[in-house]
Amino acid sequence: MQRAKDTFYIAVRDRIASLNLARTVLLRGILRPGVLVEENELAVESWPNDAFRLRWTALSIDVDDEMPLAALRCEIVYATAGDSGNGGMNRGRQMAAMDAELAAAVGQSPQNAVKMDYAAASGPASLKTKIFWGEVIFGPLVLEGEQISRTATVDIFSYQEAGEL
Amino acid sequence: MSKSTRTAAGFRRAADAMLRGSAARSVMLRISASAIPADPTEQLGLAVPQFQDIELAPVVFRTAAARLAESKANQRELIVSATAVEALTGLHGFASARALFASAFGVLIDDVLLTITGVTELEAGGAIYAYRIELREAIAEAV
Numbered sequence: 001m002q003r004a005k006d007t008f009y010i011a012v013r014d015r016i017a018s019l020n021l022a023r024t025v026l027l028r029g030i031l032r033p034g035v036l037v038e039e040n041e042l043a044v045e046s047w048p049n050d051a052f053r054l055r056w057t058a059l060s061i062d063v064d065d066e067m068p069l070a071a072l073r074c075e076i077v078y079a080t081a082g083d084s085g086n087g088g089m090n091r092g093r094q095m096a097a098m099d100a101e102l103a104a105a106v107g108q109s110p111q112n113a114v115k116m117d118y119a120a121a122s123g124p125a126s127l128k129t130k131i132f133w134g135e136v137i138f139g140p141l142v143l144e145g146e147q148i149s150r151t152a153t154v155d156i157f158s159y160q161e162a163g164e165l
Numbered sequence: 166m167s168k169s170t171r172t173a174a175g176f177r178r179a180a181d182a183m184l185r186g187s188a189a190r191s192v193m194l195r196i197s198a199s200a201i202p203a204d205p206t207e208q209l210g211l212a213v214p215q216f217q218d219i220e221l222a223p224v225v226f227r228t229a230a231a232r233l234a235e236s237k238a239n240q241r242e243l244i245v246s247a248t249a250v251e252a253l254t255g256l257h258g259f260a261s262a263r264a265l266f267a268s269a270f271g272v273l274i275d276d277v278l279l280t281i282t283g284v285t286e287l288e289a290g291g292a293i294y295a296y297r298i299e300l301r302e303a304i305a306e307a308v
Contacts, residue, residue, distance in 0.1 A: 006209050013208075028214065028268065029199035040210030042197060042270055045282050118209050 001059065001070050003117050004131045004158035008074065009037050009054055011113040015105035016052065023101065025051035049147065050094065052102060053077045061160070067129075068160040076102060076136070079149035088146045095148050099138065106136040106154055115158060131158045173292030180287075180294035181223070181246050189223030192243065193273040194253075196265075218273060219253060221245055226274060241279065243272060243298040244287070250296055262286075262296065272300055279303070 013035040016023055023034040025048050027041065034051035047053055058073035078098050082091030112132035117125045139151040198215035206212040227242040250262050259265040263284070271278045279300035287295040 009209070010205065027200060028197055030202050032200070032202075032208070036208065037210070040208060042214075043280065045280070118205060119211055124205075 001072060001158065001160075002119075003115050003127065003164065004070065004072060004156060005037070005056055005074075006118045007113050007116045007131050008072075008133065008154075008156050009035070010116070010118075012052070012054070012076075012105055015108055016101055019101050019104055020097075023051070047077075047079075049079050049081055050098070051078065052098070070158045070160055072156045072158070074154045074156055076152045076154065077149065078102070078152075079147050081147045091146070091148055095141065095150065099150070102152055103136055103138075106133065115161075127161055127164075129159045129161055131156055133157065172290045176290040176292055177248060177294045180289075181248055184223045184225055184244065184246050184295065187225050189225055191220050191222035192224050192226070193218040194221050194265075195270045195273055195278065196257075196268050197270050216270060219257065221253070221272070222249060224249075239302045240282070241300045241302075243274075243300060245296045245298060247287075247293045247295050262293075266296075266298070272298065277302070 013033050016035050017033040024031050025034040025036060027036065027048070035054065036051060037054045037056075038047070039056065053076070055075040055077060056072060057075050058071075060071045062069045062071070078095075080091050080094040080098065082088035082094050111134070112130045115127040115129050115131050117127060133154050133156045135154075137153050139153070142149045142151075195216055195218050198217065200207055200214065201212075204212065207214065223246050225244040227244065247262075250265065253259075254262050254265050257265070259268070266281060266284045269281055271280050273279075279302055281298055282301045283299040285297040285299075286293045287297055
């Protein structure tokens with residue numbers, strides 16, 4: 001499952017970066033594409049706005065087939081308070097832009113990627129199968145003071161190859 | 166030096182003296198090293214960043230303010246001298262005290278790492294004389 005999670009993150013990160021180079025996040029002093037996996041970062045009380053945060057939740061494994069099929073649910077959380085320069089009055093537009101970027105990144109064809117092993121000693125290595133995913137489902141907007149946020153979900157599927165955890 | 170500047174400096178000296186005279190102690194602020202640019206291993210949780218402990222003193226650790234959080238982890242407070250924080254901010258090349266605390270992973274007190282949940286500036290006479298750092302015990306430490 002970990003390889004599927006890593007592969008999906010890298011796919012979404014690269015697609016978001018190609019759609020909007022300005023979508024970045026400053027984490028531990030480094031500016032990087034504005035996509036992160038919460039469980040891979042230091043635990044913090046609050047996350048930066050205007051970036052996509054991936055959170056892995058549900059998991060099910062169908063072992064009936066020759067190759068077990070894992071279904072992983074990914075919640076993608078993002079929030080914005082708009083630009084402080086205009087009093088945050090563009091936060092709705094910022095949210096709409098993030099909605100569009102996420103829809104384009106996840107819905108962009110092909111909705112699959114070759115599964116990669118990023119932990120291989122010799123560097124990232126391609127595996128035999130691909131991961132594939134469904135459409136993004138957008139949750140309702142949540143209003144918290146000057147900040148608005150949304151949680152979208154995507155289901156990712158991955159065949160478990162021999163020896164894969 | 167204007168009167169207001171003298172007053173502000175006086176408040177800070179008084180606050181520092183009060184902190185030193187209030188069973189002040191030192192604690193360690195744990196900050197993580199900068200991430201490695203374009204390194205996917207850190208983004209994937211495969212590589213662990215380097216940590217550095219820097220001394221914060223004088224501070225007053227307010228155990229009396231402990232209360233039970235919803236998560237059942239105790240919350241505590243630390244009052245830190247603004248003079249000490251500003252010296253550290255400059256020494257370690259941070260743009261501001263806010264940036265220093267934002268990069269901190271936690272505060273090490275008697276070998277227990279507490280998570281920073283909030284930082285408030287304490288101001289008097291137009292000058293920040295101390296910072297109140299709100300801390301939470303790690304959930305694993307809570308009994």
